[in-house]
Amino acid sequence: MIRIGTRGSKLALYQANKVSEKLKNIGYDVEIKIIKTTGDKILDKKLSDIGIGVFTKELDLALLNNEIDIAVHSLKDIPTVWNENLIIGAVLERDSYYDLLIWNKDKDFDEDSEIVIGTSSLRRRSFLKFIFKNAKFKLLRGNVDTRLRKLKEGLYDAIVLSEAGIIRLGIDLSDFKYKRLNILPAPAQGIIAVACKKDDKNLRKILEKINDEKTYLESTCERTALNEFGGGCSVPMGALAIYDEKDELLKLDAGVIINDKIKKACGEIKCKVKDINKAVELGKKIGKKLKE
Numbered sequence: 001m002i003r004i005g006t007r008g009s010k011l012a013l014y015q016a017n018k019v020s021e022k023l024k025n026i027g028y029d030v031e032i033k034i035i036k037t038t039g040d041k042i043l044d045k046k047l048s049d050i051g052i053g054v055f056t057k058e059l060d061l062a063l064l065n066n067e068i069d070i071a072v073h074s075l076k077d078i079p080t081v082w083n084e085n086l087i088i089g090a091v092l093e094r095d096s097y098y099d100l101l102i103w104n105k106d107k108d109f110d111e112d113s114e115i116v117i118g119t120s121s122l123r124r125r126s127f128l129k130f131i132f133k134n135a136k137f138k139l140l141r142g143n144v145d146t147r148l149r150k151l152k153e154g155l156y157d158a159i160v161l162s163e164a165g166i167i168r169l170g171i172d173l174s175d176f177k178y179k180r181l182n183i184l185p186a187p188a189q190g191i192i193a194v195a196c197k198k199d200d201k202n203l204r205k206i207l208e209k210i211n212d213e214k215t216y217l218e219s220t221c222e223r224t225a226l227n228e229f230g231g232g233c234s235v236p237m238g239a240l241a242i243y244d245e246k247d248e249l250l251k252l253d254a255g256v257i258i259n260d261k262i263k264k265a266c267g268e269i270k271c272k273v274k275d276i277n278k279a280v281e282l283g284k285k286i287g288k289k290l291k292e
Contacts, residue, residue: 001029002206005059005068008034009143014168015192016072018092022210033068035059056195060086063197070203075193075219076186080227089196089207094215095164097185097240099124102151102178103158118147118156126236126257127183128160144169151176164190184238184255187222191215213273214243217250221279225254228287237290241279248272250279254286265289 002023006016013032020030035058059071060083075091101117109115111132118140119125125137138156140147144165151159152175163180166173194210196203221241229237239254250271255264265286271278 001031002070002203003068004030004032005035005062005071006032007059008036010169011144011165012072015074018192019070019072019194019210022092023206026206026209028206033062035062035068059195063195069196069200070207071195073193073195075188075191075223078188078193078195080187080223085198086195087198087204088193089204090194090211091215091219092192092194092210093212094218095167095190095192096162097190098163099181099183099185099189100161100163100166100178101158101181102148102161102173102176104151104154105175105177107157107177109157113157115157118150118159121160121186122234123186123236123238124160124183127238127255127262128181129260130262131181131183144171148176162189184240184253187226187237187239188219191219193219214245217241217243217271217273217276217279220276221250221252221283222254224280224283225252225287225290228284229254229256229290239286241282243273245273250282252282252286254290256290263290 004016004020006012016032020032023030056073056078059073062068063071063086070089078088112134114134115132116136116138117128117132118138120139120141128135140150140156140159144161147159147161150156160181194207196207218241222239225239226237229235236257237254239252241250241252243250248270249268251268253264253266255262267282267286269278269282
């Protein structure tokens with residue numbers, strides 16, 4: 001029996017069940033255990049103000065205490081500098097990495113409008129300032145349903161959500177208007193990750209069977225760039241790696257807001273899909289470029 005630890009939101013449970021199905025399909029019995037995290041308890045502060053690992057600490061502790069065997073996370077929530085006794089054992093195939101701007105049907109505005117946008121993300125807020133120059137930004141926390149309800153009630157003119165979350169939950173946006181935003185996503189956005197103890201070799205072999213190699217390569221590149229630059233949710237940084245399997249070419253675009261200016265860097269490297277060292281090499285190179 002493999003015990004899966006997860007947060008209790010609808011989205012987190014969807015992600016845990018997706019991992020559960022994959023493990024069942026290769027012949028393993030599973031059970032799901034819900035664990036409440038700091039990020040679930042504190043809803044009146046920006047994530048960047050709470051600290052690192054707000055959605056992972058309690059699950060990490062449960063892993064280390066052998067209360068669960070694996071933990072399922074959104075990979076973007078896992079700190080790049082992490083507990084040395086834990087490892088990302090698998091990632092599932094990436095869903096959409098886009099951010100969506102969503103607003104009520106009876107509202108109309110343009111890029112010069114004075115609007116209130118709801119988001120808790122420093123990255124989204126920082127990049128959107130360059131699109132909506134007269135916008136004000138207001139803290140928005142809670143699950144997806146709560147955020148959409150607050151939008152409907154008129155507490156915000158628009159809100160920002162990940163397209164992956166909307167798709168995973170099967171949410172109908174027909175009551176709203178929405179569009180994809182042309183901004184860099186958070187590193188590893190749209191990716192479900194499975195964590196386990198580093199010394200559990202048997203479990204790591206099991207997780208290898210459900211790992212998506214292309215997504216693992218891309219996410220390693222993005223997270224390495226973030227780590228090299230330095231920071232997590234407290235840094236307004238976006239990164240997107242795309243691997244072309246036909247040409248065996250990995251490309252990385254990254255950007256960060258510094259002193260109200262967008263700094264960008266990009267690069268590419270030839271590699272095989274299993275060549276994680278090349279992904280790390282490219283990530284470090286682009287992270288250093290941004291730092292300089």
